[in-house]
Amino acid sequence: METYAPCPSCHRLNRISLGQGAKAPVCGACKADIPMQALVVEVDAVGLQKLIRLEAFKAWLVQDSA
Numbered sequence: 001m002e003t004y005a006p007c008p009s010c011h012r013l014n015r016i017s018l019g020q021g022a023k024a025p026v027c028g029a030c031k032a033d034i035p036m037q038a039l040v041v042e043v044d045a046v047g048l049q050k051l052i053r054l055e056a057f058k059a060w061l062v063q064d065s066a
């Protein structure tokens with residue numbers, strides 16, 4: 001299981017593995033800690049916009065391949 005989370009420092013989206021044994025997530029670009037509480041990511045306004053765009057992009061992919 002994995003999710004996407006924006007870095008609070010540089011705002012790049014990171015793919016994060018979840019589940020038992022998963023390491024505390026750090027940004028792949030700047031190595032900042034990515035705060036996770038349970039499976040919920042703390043998202044600021046910029047990160048939220050990126051997540052929304054990512055979801056829109058996924059929806060477009062599904063439509064395009066159907």
Ligand SMILES: [Zn+2]
Pocket residue numbers: 007008009010011012027028029030031032
């Ligand atoms: Zn970062």
